[in-house]
Amino acid sequence: MMTKSAQRLTLFLLLAPAILWLGLLIVLPHVEILVLSFSERVAPRVYAFGFGNYLEFFTEPLYWRTFARTAGMSILVTALTLVLAFPIALYIARVAQGRLKAMLLLLCLLPFWVSELVRTLGWMMILRETGVLSYVLQATGLTAERVEFLYNDGAVILGLVYGGLLFMIVPLANALESLEPAVVEAGFDLGGSRWTVLRRIVIPHAMPGIVAGSIIVFMLTVGNFATPVLLGGKNGLWFTEQIYAQFITRFNWPQGAAFGMLLLLLSSAIVWLGLRLTGQSLGTTLKQA
Amino acid sequence: MAHSTDLDLVNVIKRFGSHAAVNDVSFSVAPGEFFSILGPSGCGKTTLMRMIAGFEHPTSGDIRIRGQSMIGVPANKRPVNMVFQSLALFPMMSVGENVAYGLTCRGVSRAEAEERANRMLERVGLKDFGERRVTALSGGQRQRVAIARCLVLEPTLVLLDEPLGALDLKLREHMKIELKQLQSTFNTTFAYITHDQSEALVMSDRIAVMNQGRFEQVGSPRELYHNPATPFVASFVGETNKWQGEASAASNGSVSVRLPSGTVLQGQGKEANKTSLAFVRPEAIALAQDASALGALANRFEGRVSAVLFDGANSSLLIDTVGFEQPVRAVLPQAGPLAGIEVGAPVHLGWTADAMKVFAA
Structure with a gap:
């Protein structure tokens, strides 16, 4: 009996930091926001319980359209990141050996030593009208005028893909590394072409890594704020900007809270749908990540 | 078109840097033959097999299958299939899909591939296993799937890279017999590599003993066992007694070897007047309770x-x-007066001159 209660105490003490972290920094604020999102402003400084803030999202086209655009572009960004990251991860996992492998992973990691803001500002320096790219095009005589590459969807997607690559490469490389070389050789030996081996052996094996990376990149992209604002400018129209506007510009905290909850719920729903469509379970994916 | 040999290697050399992993190897395998390459680990047998499969390319020499040179032919275009040491079954596919994989790669329709895969599974004793996951199979069943996956393609040659290595002893003994039976029912040419002399002796029609990138001797299991051509073959294949001494006075193939202790042994060999190794099999030594016998x-x-x-x-x-x-x-005699012999008992022993092989050291 003594040892059992002592064991329990040890377990509790070991888990305490994690529980405190989850409880105080994640669960509690979300409960607060959830409660806040159900309070409607009926008169100045008078609030009542109601679903008005949620109804506002569905009745005002600007809001749900912004969300739809954010979700659509995030899916596109996730897909582009996957396509770009796959060959890189394949190279790191299957071709590179020893020091080269560590070096390549470090190279992927290196940009993340700088803050996201600085990285995005770096892209702005390259893409803006008076920036590097525009200058090079002019200097080589390809264009006569300055060209503005900033403040469009392309720039936003570029910035988001750049920010998401690492989070796709690491789980992918992890998944691909565990593929036994003999299995790939057997795929060729039995008559498979490169494409067949990729489609029927390599990709199915990497599926948990693909799903894990895609969930991480999608969630990071949907919830991103700085990149769409800085690279997209007024045309960015990211859903997080709407939340920011409600909280900061309009002082309508209940509305912002409702948008925050909606972002969480709707993006989770998209992830769930994605898992169902690809026939993957969250359990195997989490094991991989 | 019938060809008298299924596989020919002609002066094949494979170098990794300055090290020759396979050094000037030539041999032929006849159709329907069970051919083994036996050698210690690191002797180059895996490299040799990977060259035949198409995963490595010889530095020089030619590999021909039914007379067709395979130089420059990629692995997926060769009429050769391999059973890997780890078996390398596809864990993302069912048993049936594993067997049908090669057929669908060749453009056989899905339905027909499935049909042929099921028939093949039946022939290897895995009827109704098509839907199972490969991870749900026992070691012996996985083995049979790996072989069925190759045989369904009706290859000219099946390569087997120590496929029994991972099995426990009892199953290994069983699979030796099963592999031999499969090979004779399908009448497909097998090239088998192993470091286990018993596997090679039991299953093979012919064995090549390989050491340090070269073939020491090629012959039937009996030939290798009873008439080893080199001291390496004599000591690697089967149990043996080995003594070193000075050989002298060869006449008519018989040699006498003087051991450091002064004892003189009579044996068979070509070399004389130099340091030699003498080999006698344990079963060639006769035991008796009194010297007169x-x-x-x-x-x-x-x-x-x-x-x-x-x-x-x-x-x-x-x-x-x-x-x-x-x-x-x-x-140890299994019957007779010496069957119950104990430690410490005096015994007389002897062997004929024919039973002792003498080679220059």
């Missing part, structure tokens, strides 16, 4: 049993013998 043998000694190594039919005795530094190994 061994009167006809050229080599006669007496000793005392120092250990009984009981291992059923493979039991042997170690006998401390006058004139030998190491105990002599002999087979």
